[in-house]
Amino acid sequence: MKFISVRLHIWRNTHWEDFTVQVSSEAYVLDALEAASEQDKSLLFRHACHHASCGSCGLRINGRERLACITPVKDVINTLGMIRLEPLRNFPLIGDLLVDFKPFMQQLDRIDLPLRRSAELLSKEINIDSFKRVFNKAALDIPEISPGFNRLENCIECGLCVSACPIAGTDILYSGPACLAAVGRVLSEPRHRSVMDIIELVDNEHGLWRCHAAFECSEVCPAGVDPAREILALRSHILRNNFKS
Ligand code: SF4
Ligand code: FES
Missing domain, CATH: 3.10.20.30 (Beta-grasp domain)
Known part of the structure; x- marks a missing residue:
């Protein structure tokens, strides 16, 4: 050696x-x-x-x-x-x-991610049709609405995204990329939870609208969560719904 x-x-x-x-x-x-x-x-x-x-x-x-x-x-x-x-x-x-992860964990606790699966998949992006063919769809409770999805349960809560985020350092109340991505995940698979209650947690100036889309979070994430994409998807969901109502 x-x-x-x-x-x-x-x-x-x-x-x-x-x-x-x-x-x-x-x-x-x-x-x-x-x-x-x-x-x-x-x-x-x-x-x-x-x-x-x-x-x-x-x-x-x-x-x-x-x-x-x-x-x-x-x-x-x-x-x-x-x-x-x-x-x-x-x-x-x-x-x-x-460093102290307590404030970071408290942010994630607010969202209380509901999803844990035993099946582990190798790819970051999953084609849901092929996924359903391989696994028992009913047992995994995959929503019909998702054409494909990022598994936020891939998040290993490492905090790299928070460290890389240029906004996190300027706003101590900012929800941060991992937390916002977790909200996006709940939205795509609510599992009987009130989506509106969860969105309310981050639909404010220290949440979703504080992100400047620098994409640094997605750049450093070692687990393929792609928080920036989740944040942008969540924003467009809220804008669409507001527009309709
Ligand atoms: S960098 Fe990725 S894996 Fe790490 S906390 Fe952020 S979203 Fe989760
Ligand atoms: S020691 Fe566990 S992620 Fe590096």
Whole structure:
């Protein structure tokens, strides 16, 4: 196995600190961080699953939001052998690379996503007809109205979209991309919930209408949720209904 030397340039609350670690050439950024934490146990960062499902290891790697556990070192190391690591933006900072997800989770709790399925699908976009042929439509309760859909339950609640969003940093009350995408998801599959009640939560200046459609959220989302598209679809749904009434 080939080993490489990596210099992690890490923001530590008030200053940058460098850690030089040796990792496999096939290592991920999280592996390098774990090696750094062997040198300084006080280094704060979060992780759990190591395979892009828990959503806990989000960082800004060289200025871009990514999951450390699936970002290969070789993809982000520069010619000087360095990788820059910072905490996610637009979250309260706990320390070093660790941010507080509580406000983010509270926003998602307001929507209370109703949907969990055991069937896991590999593609981001699903053709609903072929889907119905393969799976038992009745058991999965797929709505007839959707020509295709993005599965918001793909959302791993990593917060990368919130960090990348240029609006989230300017409005502390902003619902944020993940929360707005969750509303869009409920709309396409209400499951006996009051759609109007849920839309009311975000049909205001700190919700749906605050988004400037920068598409940064969709750009960084590691799970193919495409929050920007959900937000635009939700807007057009509300405008259409308002126009009709
Ligand atoms: S929408 Fe995407 S980027 Fe945002 S929290 Fe969910 S998985 Fe992460
Ligand atoms: S450690 Fe779970 S998503 Fe990265």
